[in-house]
Amino acid sequence: MSRRLRLGMVGGGRGAFIGAVHRMAARLDDRYELVAGVFSSDAQRSRDSGADLLLDPRRSYASVDEMVRAESARADRIDVAAIVTPNHLHHVGAKKFLEAGCHVICDKPLTTTVADASDLVSSADRAQRVLAVTYNYSGYPLVRQAKEMIAAGELGELRLVQVEYAQDWLTTALEAAGQKQASWRTDPQQSGVAGSVGDIGTHAFHLAEFVSGLRVAQLAADLSTHVAGRKLDDNAQMLLRFANGARGSLWATQIAPGNENGLRLRIYGAKGGLEWSQEEPNHLRHAPYGQPPRVIARGG
Amino acid sequence: MSRRLRLGMVGGGRGAFIGAVHRMAARLDDRYELVAGVFSSDAQRSRDSGADLLLDPRRSYASVDEMVRAESARADRIDVAAIVTPNHLHHVGAKKFLEAGCHVICDKPLTTTVADASDLVSSADRAQRVLAVTYNYSGYPLVRQAKEMIAAGELGELRLVQVEYAQDWLTTALEAAGQKQASWRTDPQQSGVAGSVGDIGTHAFHLAEFVSGLRVAQLAADLSTHVAGRKLDDNAQMLLRFANGARGSLWATQIAPGNENGLRLRIYGAKGGLEWSQEEPNHLRHAPYGQPPRVIARGG
C-alpha cells in the first residue's frame, strides 16, 4: 500500500449514527482517508458536517449527483463511496457510484427489495467494482475463528444453528416522540417493508450463514408488532431449515428490555459445539463432544 | 406435622436415575420417610435395591399389584407413591395407587397420551387425592420469585417468552451401545411418541407457562432427528403464540455439545425483562426498562 484509499461518504452528517461508526472503522484500519461526502440532503448541514470532519469545503456536496460529477472531474477523486443513509436511498446512491467507477461500501440491508439488490450486483459486475455490505459483526477475530474451525470440520457435520439478535431500544414508541433513529427505522417508506428483521435480523441471518457455511433452504417466520401504533415488526421468530438438513432458529427483537446489542450465535455438529456472543466478543466457547468446553481468546 | 409422610416408590432401583433424585429431594424436605417400593420388575433386583435403602425386606415388592395389596392391609401403609419408571408405566402405576387411596407423585411426562393423562386426572378427582407431577425446576426460589414478580405486574403486559432446554448427552447413538437411560428414552414403546420433546421439552413448556402465567394458544413445531438410526426426535424448535398475543419460541435438544442441563427462560414485557438459567439457578436477572439490570440472589 503506497497510499490510503480516498473515501467518500453519503449520509453520516450531524445527528446520524452509523456514518461515524464507518469513519472510526476506516481510521482504525488505517487504509482509508475520508476526503469527500454528501453528509446530508440539506446543503448547509452537509457543509457543516464536512467542516466538523476537517474536509476541504469544496468536497462537501449537496447531492449525490453533484458529488459524482465533481469527484469524477478530479485527479484525486474518491476510490470508494460509503453509503450510510436510511435504507431507501441505498440503491440509488450505490448505483450511481458504481456506474461512475467507484467501489461501494453499503450499509445493511443492501436494498429494500430483492430486485434492487440484484440490480446492484449487476451494476457492480458490469463496472468491475467491489460492492461490499457492512455485515460488520463478521469481522470479529473470533467469528473468523469459528468460521475456520467449522470449515476445517472441527464440529463434524453441522446439525443445529441457533442465532438471535435482541435489543431493547424500541420497547416504547420512540418514533412517536420524534427520536430520529426510531423514526426512519420504523417508517416503511424509509426502512423498507421489514422492521426488526431488516434492521438487525439481517445481521443475524448473515452471521448464521457466514459462520456455518450453510445456506438456509426453508424458513417459517412469525413477525409481530407489540408497540401500539408501530407500522413495522419489532419482533420476529423463525424456524430455519438448512440445505444440509440442519435445523435452527432465528430471533430478532428490539423490544426485549435488558438486551442492548445481544447478537448471539450457537452452532452444533456431530463432533462439537461453538458459542459466541457479541457482547463478549473476544471469547469463543468450543465444546468438543465429550470433553470440557474450552474458551478460545483473541490472543495478543 | 406430627409425623413424616410414608412414601412408597415404583421404579428407582439399582441402575436407575431419577428415583434417587426423588429420594434425595424427599430427604432434604424432611417431610417424607421412604418405607416401601417396587424398585424393579425383577423381584430379586427389587429386594436388593430395597436392602440398599435399608428398607424392611417385607416391603420391597415384586409388582405394583402386590405392593398395593400388601400396603393396603397395613396400618402403617404408605401415604403417597412416587412413580419413577419409564414413561409407558406411569399411567398404570399411578392409577392403581390413586384407586387404592394413595396420593401420587409422578415423574414427567405424566403419561404418553392426552387421554391417559385425562384419565389420571379423573381418577385423582374421584379418589380425592393429590396427583403431582415433578416439574422440579419450578421449585427453585428464583423461579418462584420470577413468577411472583410477573403476577405483580412488574414486567407490565408480557410480550415475549423465550425458553430453551439444551443437553448434549444424546449427541451420539448411546442407545445402540446399550446405555440404559438412552435406550428407554429413545424407544417409542417405553418413552411414548416424543423424544426430546417429551423428555425435556415438557420441562421447558411447563416452566414457560408456569412463570409467565400465560397459556400457549397456538404453536408451530419442527421436530427433527439427527442421529442415524434413532427412532424419536432429538431436537425440536417451536414458534409459540400465547393467548394474550405474546410471542415466543421453545427449543429442546439433546444433541448440542457443551450443554449439560441448559434450561433457560427469558420473559419480556412492556416494562422490563427477566432472565433465568438453570445452570446458575440462584440468580435472576431483572431489567426494568431504561434502568441498569439488577441481579436478584436467593438470599441467605
Next chain:
Amino acid sequence: MSRRLRLGMVGGGRGAFIGAVHRMAARLDDRYELVAGVFSSDAQRSRDSGADLLLDPRRSYASVDEMVRAESARADRIDVAAIVTPNHLHHVGAKKFLEAGCHVICDKPLTTTVADASDLVSSADRAQRVLAVTYNYSGYPLVRQAKEMIAAGELGELRLVQVEYAQDWLTTALEAAGQKQASWRTDPQQSGVAGSVGDIGTHAFHLAEFVSGLRVAQLAADLSTHVAGRKLDDNAQMLLRFANGARGSLWATQIAPGNENGLRLRIYGAKGGLEWSQEEPNHLRHAPYGQPPRVIARGG
C-alpha cells in the same frame, strides 16, 4: 452399611443457623439418623426444638452432661455428636463426647485457642475416635477434582495461591440491633479473638492448603475493623508464603457489599492454572499454559 449412624447434636435449635445445615447435609448423605440433642441451653427450648424435629422427647436434653450420661446408658446410644454451638462452647462439648466414646463432628473454627485444639486432638487420639471439622467447602466435587489434578502434577510446581472469602452481611452494625448471628459472632467472649478471620478466613485458609497440598510457612496480616463500635475484625488481608516458595494472598471480609458468600480460589503453577468460585461451584476453570482454558463441569 447395615444401619444409619445415630447422630446427636449440640446446638442448632430454633433460631440457630448452622445446625439446620448439618442436618440437611446428614439427610442428603443418608448415612445418619438424628436421634438426640441438646438444642439449646434452655431446657424448654431444647425440648421444643427436638419436637420440631420429631425426636423422641426423652432424647432432647437440657445439657451436655445430661446427654452424655443418658445416652451412655442406652443400647441404641448415639454414635456421633455434632457440635454446632457458638465457638466458645466447641472445646468443652467436643471433649466430653470424645471422652464418652463418641465420634465428634465439630463446626469451624475447631476452638478459640491453639491449646484447646491440641487438647481435642489428644482426646480424640486417646479415645480412638474421629474428630472431624466441617470445612464443608472442601466437599464440592470440583474442589476434590482440583485437589486431585494438583496432586497429579497437572499444574506443575505451584507458584501462586490466591484465596478470598468476601461477604457483606456485617456491612452495618447488625450486632447493635440484636441480630442473633451477628451478636455472637462479633462478641470476643463467644466467637474467640478473631472476627472475620475466625468466621470465614478459616474456611479460606483451609481450602487453600487442602487443594494446593501446600502448607503456609509465613504470613503477614493486616486485620481491620471498619464498623463503628465493633469489637472484632470485619476485614483481613494477608500475604502468604508457602513452604515450597509459592506466594499467595488471603482476603476475608464481611463488609464488601454485593458479596454474599464469595469464596474463591485460584492456584497457578508452572504448567497451568485453576480457578474455582463457591458461587458457581459446579464448574472449575483449568488453563493449561499456552492452551485455551477449559471449563470442567461436575458431570451427571
Next chain:
Amino acid sequence: MSRRLRLGMVGGGRGAFIGAVHRMAARLDDRYELVAGVFSSDAQRSRDSGADLLLDPRRSYASVDEMVRAESARADRIDVAAIVTPNHLHHVGAKKFLEAGCHVICDKPLTTTVADASDLVSSADRAQRVLAVTYNYSGYPLVRQAKEMIAAGELGELRLVQVEYAQDWLTTALEAAGQKQASWRTDPQQSGVAGSVGDIGTHAFHLAEFVSGLRVAQLAADLSTHVAGRKLDDNAQMLLRFANGARGSLWATQIAPGNENGLRLRIYGAKGGLEWSQEEPNHLRHAPYGQPPRVIARGG
C-alpha cells in the same frame, strides 16, 4: 478544533508493541495526525517503519536529537511527542521534547526512578507543556463512571480497595528464547528495577487511586521471582493502607496461566460496592448495600 494535532513518536517501529496501540488510539480519537518519528535507534529501520506508516521520508529520523533539531526548524513542526520506547529511555526522550516546547505523551512507567520523574514534572512546569502518562485503562467509560459515582458519595465512606492485574505471558522464560518484549521488560537495564510491578503493577496502582480518589499512605509488599534465571520480579503482592483508613491489596503477576490481561478493581464503602474488570470493560457492577446488584452498561 480547526486542525489535527501534529504527532511525533519515539519508538514504535517494526517489531515494537505499544507504539502501534498509541497510533490506533490517536486515529480513533481523530484529534491527531502522525507526521514524524524516531521509530528505531537503527536509522534504516526507522526509515522503513516510517515508510510503512506513509510518512514523509524526511521526517523519519535516526535519533531524538536529530528529530528535535529538524522539527524545531519547521513551520509545521510537531505539537506533541509520544514516547513509546523501553522504560530506560523515557526520561531522556521526554525531557528533550519538553525543553523543545513540545507536549509529551509518555508511556508508563513514567521513568525508572522517582528523581527522574520529578525532574520531568519540573521540566513540564518550566516549559508550560502537558506531560501525560498513558494510564490508558483509566479512559474506559465505566472506569470514569465508577470514579464519578464514588466522588458523588454513592458508596459512602470507602473501606476497601482490591486491585489486581494478572497476566500469564511470562510463565516461561521467554526472555531466554530472545522474545523481544520479554527481553527488555525483564532486563533491569532497560526496564528499571521493577519487573511485574513496573510493567503492570503501575497500572493497577494508578487505577486504584484514580477511581477511589484515595491515596495510599502505607504499604507492605512481597515481590517474588518464580521463573529460573529471571532477573526481576514476576509476581508481587501488597497490603495497602489508604490515608482515610481504608484497607486494600494489590496483586500484579505475569505468571498466572489463564490470565491474559486480567486487570480487576473492586471498591467497597459503607453504602455499596463497585466491581469492574478490564476483560469485560463495558459493564460495571454496582451493589448498593441491601439491594440487588445492578449492572451498568456503557450505553449507546
